[in-house]
Amino acid sequence: LKFVCYSNDGVDEHMVWLIGLKNIFGRQLPNMPKEYIVRLVMDRSHKSVMVIRRNQVVGGITYRPYVRLNLHSLNISQKFGEIAFCAITADEQVKGYGTRLMNHLKQHARDVDGLTHFLTYADNNAVGYFIKQGFTKEIHLEKDRWRGYIKDYDGGILMECKIDPKLPYTD
Numbered sequence: 001l002k003f004v005c006y007s008n009d010g011v012d013e014h015m016v017w018l019i020g021l022k023n024i025f026g027r028q029l030p031n032m033p034k035e036y037i038v039r040l041v042m043d044r045s046h047k048s049v050m051v052i053r054r055n056q057v058v059g060g061i062t063y064r065p066y067v068r069l070n071l072h073s074l075n076i077s078q079k080f081g082e083i084a085f086c087a088i089t090a091d092e093q094v095k096g097y098g099t100r101l102m103n104h105l106k107q108h109a110r111d112v113d114g115l116t117h118f119l120t121y122a123d124n125n126a127v128g129y130f131i132k133q134g135f136t137k138e139i140h141l142e143k144d145r146w147r148g149y150i151k152d153y154d155g156g157i158l159m160e161c162k163i164d165p166k167l168p169y170t171d
């Protein structure tokens with residue numbers, strides 16, 4: 001079992017994993033248009049943390065890091081990630097992969113991207129999962145950091161997670 005984080009960087013092997021992941025999103029997120037899923041998964045400003053087992057993608061999270069500094073010349077930086085899609089393939093759900101995936105995402109986002117928070121529009125039926133991963137419906141992040149940057153999405157509830165600055169999330 002391994003956890004990797006790739007974007008569409010022209011490496012063949014990364015592309016194979018990203019295609020596997022977009023197929024899982026296509027099946028697990030039936031309300032999302034397929035073209036929209038492909039567009040974001042293959043977009044170079046998005047990254048995907050994936051669980052790979054026996055050379056197969058089991059699931060993943062696609063997110064966009066926002067890292068602009070001195071936003072609006074106000075000396076505030078963004079440093080948050082927007083989670084676009086999150087799913088585990090049907091026959092591997094509720095086995096703990098979703099939790100381990102989120103922990104790897106937090107570790108990577110903090111240590112590689114320098115992020116402090118995540119935001120996501122959670123589907124109603126996934127709110128319970130996000131709460132277990134430390135997300136809240138209260139948004140503490142200053143509006144200046146995110147308003148106008150993340151896409152409004154009717155079918156979901158905006159949720160936030162603060163990334164602990166020190167905690168080891170993975171072993």
Ligand code: ACO
Binds near residue numbers: 089093121125126128
């Ligand atoms: N509602 C409530 N609790 C849940 C849900 C849920 N939909 N899914 C998992 N949990 C709970 C589990 O019971 C478990 O609780 P426990 O620790 O007390 O036992 C905990 O959350 C973690 O469970 P995992 O096994 O780690 O979760 P899993 O591997 O199944 O991954 C996920 C969760 C990603 C939601 C998966 O079930 C899935 O792909 N669902 C379908 C697609 C989906 O809804 N994705 C999210 C849409 S929102 C978005 O993408 C931004």
